[in-house]
Amino acid sequence: MTHKRTLLKLTTICCLILTLFLLQKLLMPKYVTAIVEGSLIEEYYQENAGHDVIFIGDCEVYGNISPVTLWEKYGITSYIRGSAQQLIWQSYYLMEETLKYEKPKVFVFNVLAMKYNEPQKEEYNRLTLDGMRLSMSKIRAIRASMTEDEHMIEYLFPLLRYHSRWSELTHEDFKYMFKKDKIFHNGYYMRVDVKPVTSIPTPRKLPDYNLGENAWHYLDKMVELAEENDIELVLMKAPTIYPHWYDEWDAQIKEYAEEHDLLYINFLERMDEMGIDLYTTDTYDSGLHLNLSGAEKLSAYFGNILKEKFDLEDHRQDEKYRLIWQDKVDFYYQMAENQHNEIEKYGYLRSIAGGNQ
């Protein structure tokens, strides 16, 4: 009788846990349309490990680098672990977490995130951190990222954060409760539309041009982690003109790279060499991000540097890689074609705008 009662109690507790789990799955944002960036980080876990290069950083990596181009042109396998306004400590912990799955030859970090020295916005934290699998790296990333009003428990049990979505659920929440279609191309967020730069906002003067201590601390940690694991760390600044990248910041990064014997490339200085033209063809949002055309130009140029400098192997003849990447290439061109068709039909990217413009 006692055993039966204990069993009954255990069953009911399991029912509660299961219900809460299902509710959490249902209520968490799915990031399939509109703000798709929230799906960037979690897509990595569907990927077969074994990349030559891992890009980490904010939108300046996931919007500007095309791993498919790197593959097609140089046989480099790569993945982008980037998310919207991904802060440097988030990049560091993603780097740390990535090493649990694979050991790339090169990590490339985009330095725009150095401008942030403190936690910024909960909404952006969520886009990066919710997608991470539970691990000590995730917990440390959360701790480093939380703003004053945030709570660790709401990251560990996101139901506590998203519970209020119950009144705004859509069919997408049910449809993608357990499985979502792939949206990105090894972490690359494709946009084929064009919106050239028409004017460049005047950069505002800053009271202090020194990059923050906390940001430097995490860059140091990145360098250490790369050294410990015998991995090359490359610093890059993507060729987008807004947010403004100050010369003073650039000088500090250059100095740091020299001191630590790191390769640092500011692609803003190589726009002509790459053939990127933000005033006509290569940006979809007036210079904030490159579009597919711009990303392919940057990737073709950067891939060559990476290959030459780090002697990366060309995997294109390797059957194992070829099969995996063929699917990726097909998906890539299919999406590009679909986006072109959408623009032709509606005049804008309807799938990205979530049906609204």
Place this chain on the structure above:
Amino acid sequence: MLFTSYEFIAFLLILFLVYYLIPKRFQWMLLLAANYIFYFFSGPKFLIYILTTTVSAYIAGNRIHSLHEEQAAYLAENKGRLSREDRKEYKAAIKSRQWKWLLYCLLLNFGILAVIKYANFGIANVNYLLQAFGSGSQISFLKLALPMGISFYTFQTMGYMIDVYRGKYPPEKNIFKLALFVSFFPQLVQGPISRFDDLSETLYKEHDFDYRNVSFGLQRILWGFFKKVVLADRMLVAVKTLIQDPETYQGAFALVGMLFYAFQLYADFTGGIDITIGIGQVLGIKLKENFNRPYFSKNITEYWRRWHISLGSWFREYLFYPISVWKPMLNFTKWCRKTLGEAIGRRIPIYISSIVVWAATGIWHGASWNFFMWGMANCFVIILSQELQPFYTWFHNKFDVKHKFGFRLFQVVRTVLLMSSIRMFDCYVDVPTTFRAFWSMFTVFNYHELFNGSLLNLGLSLADYLVLLMGLVVLVTVSLIQRTGSVRAKLAAKPHMVRYALYYGMIIVIIVLGAYGVGYDSSQFIYNQF
């Protein structure tokens, strides 16, 4: 630490666990430590106030008691040797010394409360008068933060002191045990104001783990969370919108604000007390009920016997009765009876005591004229209903409706509306604004706007209104079931699946429908401000 914060929930879980794991003789010490940890989180500097209250009550209480003992010993020693007059004189001298100790203690503690809570109110009024009389000088306001629960623990401790003085019970000899009584953390936020003779035994006793008690306590906590987090905090958004812009929200919206606030306050305060009593029950500590379905009262006097019972009883015991039996008051009563006749002369002293008590009750709630007016409004309605008693008797003799459902319902609705309108003093910024808002209900005829979607512009969506409606139905249903006994006891008799479906349903409702976290303004309990 907010009662509804994650930190507090974690604090409780750890406390519950450790409480039943340690040897029972250490339980009260653990509680004392928990109290001070809880208080520390409200601001370490405030510890000085609660420590002052504890130490002063300990010294004065024990001094008063030792004088009792000294008197008993002296009288026993000198039995037969002292004349009746000598004995009387000796007793009077001892009483006077005891009274001095009580007075010092009361002055110190009520003085602290007065300075911290009311000094700026006094200064504001003096400044107003200075300005009115054309004086250019103004007194600067004091920068004093209000320590958490100061009104509650001061009243509770001073009640204890008066009882010790009256010889109702001996004082607590162990200062740490007294500190536990003064600072018992679940009560600090919003009461109830316990009596030492009610609480001490259950507080200091060793408690075995009692599954039923713990389970009932946890259910009570859940019920409190439901009221606070799902209903009160959700309603808060609309109440704030309506109250903070009285120029825009007049007429029908003032009425809606009045009713919403009454609902919010009920869910907030009773929810907080449910959590308090539930925590006590899990710990094996029985706290007295502070509410008895007040919105089912048929008149305002009954309402005040059923709402914030511990405060009403404190004022009755320690203010109303002492004033009523105060020698000058008894002489005044005699004079009134003689001069104005038995009927009027008997009532006037009672009404004067009532006015004093209600003025104090109002001011206890907050340092502003709003609360004073709130107290006076309550007092006015109570006195008026006393004066109308002959009319009520005549009415009920003439019309046999007293036991009719329709009439009883009318009485309940009337009391709710009356109390809600008096409560408008609680929420508006000042007395003139309150009167204007109240008056607008009868002069601004915009009631059609309640049906054109305007209610959806108050910060609540249709879904929120549905949740609140559902909550109201649940509250009324539970209150109706409570009339025939404990809901939890009834639930315990149901089959396992039914019970657990309800418990888990409640947990899920709180987690999913609760107005907490990002996007919500998590609020402290309303009574915590008092």
